[in-house]
Amino acid sequence: MAWPVRVSPGWRALYIRSVTIPFRKMHGLGNDFVVLDARARPLPITPSGAAAIADRHFGIGCDQFIVMEPGTDGADVFMRIRNPDGSEAGACGNATRCIASLVADEAGADRVVVRTIAGDLPVERLPGGLWRADMGLARLGWRDVPLAREVDTLHLPLARGEVADPAACSMGNPHATFFVPDLDRVPVAEIGPGLETDPIFPDRANIGFAQILSPEHMRLVIWERGAGITLACGSGACAAMVNAHRRGLTGRRATITMPGGDLFMEWRADGHVLMTGPVATAFTGTLPDSAVA
Numbered sequence: 001m002a003w004p005v006r007v008s009p010g011w012r013a014l015y016i017r018s019v020t021i022p023f024r025k026m027h028g029l030g031n032d033f034v035v036l037d038a039r040a041r042p043l044p045i046t047p048s049g050a051a052a053i054a055d056r057h058f059g060i061g062c063d064q065f066i067v068m069e070p071g072t073d074g075a076d077v078f079m080r081i082r083n084p085d086g087s088e089a090g091a092c093g094n095a096t097r098c099i100a101s102l103v104a105d106e107a108g109a110d111r112v113v114v115r116t117i118a119g120d121l122p123v124e125r126l127p128g129g130l131w132r133a134d135m136g137l138a139r140l141g142w143r144d145v146p147l148a149r150e151v152d153t154l155h156l157p158l159a160r161g162e163v164a165d166p167a168a169c170s171m172g173n174p175h176a177t178f179f180v181p182d183l184d185r186v187p188v189a190e191i192g193p194g195l196e197t198d199p200i201f202p203d204r205a206n207i208g209f210a211q212i213l214s215p216e217h218m219r220l221v222i223w224e225r226g227a228g229i230t231l232a233c234g235s236g237a238c239a240a241m242v243n244a245h246r247r248g249l250t251g252r253r254a255t256i257t258m259p260g261g262d263l264f265m266e267w268r269a270d271g272h273v274l275m276t277g278p279v280a281t282a283f284t285g286t287l288p289d290s291a292v293a
């Protein structure tokens, strides 16, 4: 930066701090996030501003753009979730663990509550750098997903080539899960966009492709709404756990192996879905104020 006049390092640091915004680049099993902290002061972030930051070529790049906002009445933090296309999402399991770990480490706590537009998510620290999030109730009704008309959410009349007959549910965001014999034969990048935007999903949907390996283990690849294929998807793993058990394909607990790694899932008898996995910070940096204005 060319300085118009001689400026002492102290004043220069103060100037930079006043016109830049710190960010943290985090991920859960490679499902990656740019995290901004708006708890001390609001950040005027527009959907287009979020999309620009999320752009992998012209911005920092991420699967979801996360803003931490002040927590109130029982929640330690509010987590605002945006996809790279600027759309707001109601759930982001991997980011829930990441944000919880930040807030817990700040407070020296082992349990925090992350609030989203879909509800309050208690998260606890486990040994070995793992975090367990209660992702709340799986919503199973067609209006909950939502679907465009009354349909049995256990068997949707939807198909693309050899892939057909998904189950659907909501984890605060819409998910459909296809069960396939061989995940490596599914052209996810080819059929994902059309399934995401199929008219049966008035709000679009996240599309999971699951291969059951045993009653306690499945592979999963997700085409995410507004983001495309990601290395992992926490809410997608929740939906796959729920839909697999509903179909009688697994018990209530399973390891879900995604390209980025494993999540350990449980659909509890009370309907809550527990998701256990790691968190990571890749790097930190600063954005110019103009990036979010």
Ligand SMILES: N[C@H](CCC[C@H](N)C(=O)O)C(=O)O
Binding pocket: 031, 063, 064, 083, 088, 089, 090, 091, 092, 093, 094, 095, 173, 174, 206, 224, 225, 226, 227, 230, 232, 233, 234, 235, 236
């Ligand atoms: N990656 C996130 C899911 C983002 C969901 C978003 N794509 C939507 O529009 O619902 C997760 O770990 O749950």
